[in-house]
Amino acid sequence: MRREKTKSRRGSAIITALMVAGIGGLLISIMIRSATGEKIAADKRYHNQNASRLAISGVEMAIMALSNDVWDKWDLSFNGEIRTQQFSGVEMANHSSAEISILLKMNDGFPIVVSNAEVLTTTGASYKNQKEANLRPHSIFGNGLTVGTRTYFLYYGNIGIDSYNSAVGLYDPFLNRNDNGTVVSTNLASYHSSNAQIFGYLGANLGANWYSESSGIQQASNPLARQIGYGGKVTGFDSARGALVDLDRVVGDIHIIEEEIEAPAIKYPTDLPRFGKGKKSTVELGQSAESEFHLINSDLTIPKRKTLRISGNVVLVVKGNINIQGALEVVPPFGRLTLYCEGSLSVIGNGLVNEWQQPDKLVIFHNPGGLYSNGAVWLGGDTPIHAAIYAPHSSVYLFGHYQGRPFYGSNKDFYGSLVAKNVLFYGDYEFHFDESLKEYVTDNPTYVLDNFVNLDSDEAKQLDQVIDGLFPTGSGDEAEALAALLDLEEIELALFGIAESGSEINLAKKAKKGKSALAQERRAAAQERREAAGKGKKEKLTKKVKPGDNGDNDGDNGDNDGDNDDDLEVGDE
Amino acid sequence: MKQQKQRQNLLRGYLRSWMPFALRFAKSAGKRDRTDRSASAGSEKQGGFTLAELLVGTAANLLVIAGLFSALGQGIIYSENARSLDFVTQLLDVEMDEIQVLGWTEINALDTRASFDPHAYFAQIPLRKHECIREVTNESAGLKKINLIVSWHDLRGMVHRRNSVTFLTENGVYSPGTAL
Numbered sequence: 001m002r003r004e005k006t007k008s009r010r011g012s013a014i015i016t017a018l019m020v021a022g023i024g025g026l027l028i029s030i031m032i033r034s035a036t037g038e039k040i041a042a043d044k045r046y047h048n049q050n051a052s053r054l055a056i057s058g059v060e061m062a063i064m065a066l067s068n069d070v071w072d073k074w075d076l077s078f079n080g081e082i083r084t085q086q087f088s089g090v091e092m093a094n095h096s097s098a099e100i101s102i103l104l105k106m107n108d109g110f111p112i113v114v115s116n117a118e119v120l121t122t123t124g125a126s127y128k129n130q131k132e133a134n135l136r137p138h139s140i141f142g143n144g145l146t147v148g149t150r151t152y153f154l155y156y157g158n159i160g161i162d163s164y165n166s167a168v169g170l171y172d173p174f175l176n177r178n179d180n181g182t183v184v185s186t187n188l189a190s191y192h193s194s195n196a197q198i199f200g201y202l203g204a205n206l207g208a209n210w211y212s213e214s215s216g217i218q219q220a221s222n223p224l225a226r227q228i229g230y231g232g233k234v235t236g237f238d239s240a241r242g243a244l245v246d247l248d249r250v251v252g253d254i255h256i257i258e259e260e261i262e263a264p265a266i267k268y269p270t271d272l273p274r275f276g277k278g279k280k281s282t283v284e285l286g287q288s289a290e291s292e293f294h295l296i297n298s299d300l301t302i303p304k305r306k307t308l309r310i311s312g313n314v315v316l317v318v319k320g321n322i323n324i325q326g327a328l329e330v331v332p333p334f335g336r337l338t339l340y341c342e343g344s345l346s347v348i349g350n351g352l353v354n355e356w357q358q359p360d361k362l363v364i365f366h367n368p369g370g371l372y373s374n375g376a377v378w379l380g381g382d383t384p385i386h387a388a389i390y391a392p393h394s395s396v397y398l399f400g401h402y403q404g405r406p407f408y409g410s411n412k413d414f415y416g417s418l419v420a421k422n423v424l425f426y427g428d429y430e431f432h433f434d435e436s437l438k439e440y441v442t443d444n445p446t447y448v449l450d451n452f453v454n455l456d457s458d459e460a461k462q463l464d465q466v467i468d469g470l471f472p473t474g475s476g477d478e479a480e481a482l483a484a485l486l487d488l489e490e491i492e493l494a495l496f497g498i499a500e501s502g503s504e505i506n507l508a509k510k511a512k513k514g515k516s517a518l519a520q521e522r523r524a525a526a527q528e529r530r531e532a533a534g535k536g537k538k539e540k541l542t543k544k545v546k547p548g549d550n551g552d553n554d555g556d557n558g559d560n561d562g563d564n565d566d567d568l569e570v571g572d573e
Numbered sequence: 574m575k576q577q578k579q580r581q582n583l584l585r586g587y588l589r590s591w592m593p594f595a596l597r598f599a600k601s602a603g604k605r606d607r608t609d610r611s612a613s614a615g616s617e618k619q620g621g622f623t624l625a626e627l628l629v630g631t632a633a634n635l636l637v638i639a640g641l642f643s644a645l646g647q648g649i650i651y652s653e654n655a656r657s658l659d660f661v662t663q664l665l666d667v668e669m670d671e672i673q674v675l676g677w678t679e680i681n682a683l684d685t686r687a688s689f690d691p692h693a694y695f696a697q698i699p700l701r702k703h704e705c706i707r708e709v710t711n712e713s714a715g716l717k718k719i720n721l722i723v724s725w726h727d728l729r730g731m732v733h734r735r736n737s738v739t740f741l742t743e744n745g746v747y748s749p750g751t752a753l
Contacts, residue, residue: 039651043658046661050738
């Protein structure tokens with residue numbers, strides 16, 4: 001019995017050893033698995049990040065093509081409404097490669113871009129990322145004041161800046177006055193105890209620490225207080241009562257989009273207007289709503305008490321200086337002036353008389369292309385100015401009243417929008433931004449991003465299918481068959497149906513609802529998106545400053561110590 | 574003698590109940606031989622390992638231990654690589670972000686090929702013999718290609734290389750500040 005028991009224990013050592021070996025093996029397996037998993041996860045993160053960046057690059061490429069109107073390498077089939085590009089051969093490390101497929105729908109001037117990036121590794125693994133972006137054309141008159149270098153408030157002025165909408169009617173402090181008087185200026189400076197009362201938004205490069213709870217806005221050290229004056233305000237209807245600066249209405253980090261505008265090429269010059277010898281004489285230009293192009297190769301002077309009346313739709317290019325001592329009138333029913341002035345522009349006397357009182361009827365492009373380094377615009381005169389002025393290379397002087405007395409004419413009101421390199425407010429002035437000018441877009445606008453999102457997995461699958469169809473690899477009949485099946489309508493529906501209404505990519509739904517219903521829905525969805533983007537803009541406006549991202553403005557904003565190269569010596573003016 | 578036997582019985586009972594394998598080792602050490610040889614003939618056949626058992630067991634265990642060490646080494650290298658790759662991914666991300674928020678003029682002013690310093694973002698760099706390169710090329714008019722490349726050595730001295738590519742245009746997605 002004892003012998004049997006002993007016998008049964010034989011081999012237990014090997015079993016034990018094998019058990020230990022088994023446990024060890026398990027440990028090895030777990031260890032390797034864990035380490036491998038960690039490595040795979042790190043690889044995934046790396047490739048996914050690359051795919052995401054490249055998908056955004058696709059949006060960048062679409063913005064570039066749109067803004068420069070350059071469509072090399074793009075397929076403009078489908079009447080140009082849908083434009084596609086496949087950008088392949090992006091070399092990645094370790095012999096991986098990537099390609100970007102971009103699909104752009106013009107969408108009535110509000111383009112939608114869908115970008116798909118795929119990173120292919122040598123192991124055959126594929127990492128994809130898809131983005132959808134909504135773009136909008138940038139309006140050169142999208143703000144009240146857009147100033148590339150600096151805005152000055154001078155000579156004890158109280159400067160009021162607000163907005164209205166000329167499409168609704170004339171400016172009315174009670175019925176047609178809004179809180180969108182947007183001032184966008186790289187820098188601002190307040191001299192001689194001047195104050196700016198901005199009833200709207202302010203965007204400026206205020207430096208990294210322009211605001212802190214402890215220092216408050218009214219401290220002397222605060223850059224903003226020095227820029228808009230110690231009694232300056234940035235408020236709106238929704239601001240707290242008594243607030244001087246509503247922080248939700250200030251952006252401390254901006255980027256100004258400048259567009260180069262060129263004067264139209266006009267072959268034959270027009271004779272200079274000849275004013276009669278009488279005390280008051282008028283010369284008319286233009287007769288109808290049809291565009292008329294006029295070129296004056298020299299200076300244009302409108303003497304005192306003389307009037308140049310624009311009665312039709314006139315595009316006037318003046319190569320020299322313009323001196324208005326009398327009046328430049330734009331009159332209904334057809335009067336509309338687009339003026340390109342390549343020299344200096346000075347306005348006194350009766351001044352700019354826009355009888356429409358609608359700024360879009362008098363648009364001035366000053367020093368287009370910045371050909372003259374010292375171009376300047378002096379705006380005085382007796383008549384309130386209703387105009388949209390684009391002078392990104394020039395200093396613009398707005399003469400108001402100094403202690404109740406006018407500088408150069410009794411006017412101290414500007415209605416419209418102004419873009420300049422520098423703006424100088426002399427004394428008291430009222431600036432009213434016409435919001436209807438936000439719709440003003442040049443023939444070849446810059447496109448900017450409204451928003452972008454990642455496509456969800458269903459949308460991404462659908463996009464994959466469309467891309468396979470659009471860019472068949474030739475790997476099989478399937479892709480070619482799909483390509484053949486896809487026509488404009490189906491691409492629109494399949495792709496931009498995704499973009500606009502998520503899951504409404506089902507072709508069966510299309511059959512049920514009919515094209516017009518879907519088109520209506522898409523338009524409604526696009527409208528909603530634009531509205532949402534508008535709301536989003538306010539959120540964007542509240543974006544905080546990124547440290548180190550503000551150029552060199554940290555310590556020299558609006559100071560009076562003359563340490564800036566571009567500081568204006570006020571005494572010299 | 575009797576007391577010794579009692580103690581041994583006690584120990585044996587204890588070991589039998591709790592550590593049967595240890596008992597076997599104890600037996601194989603010869604203690605049992607000294608105590609039981611007179612009581613029971615042929616007791617050598619009842620305990621101890623055979624040489625074959627010992628050899629196989631030892632070999633198996635040695636194999637496992639070797640495997641464990643090897644796996645440990647491999648695991649450490651894998652983990653190290655994963656950590657390095659995560660760090661590099663993060664480094665590429667942060668450097669690319671810094672470039673993307675530059676203004677177009679500044680981007681145009683960047684050197685075609687230059688190195689960048691990871692110490693600008695991280696106090697410690699967990700990479701051996703690392704090299705960080707930034708390449709800026711004109712892909713087409715108005716479109717810049719930014720290629721960031723990081724290479725480093727792992728524990729075995731193997732060179733690893735990762736990059737991040739993006740394309741930038743003026744007034745594009747990443748224009749700094751609020752576009753106005």
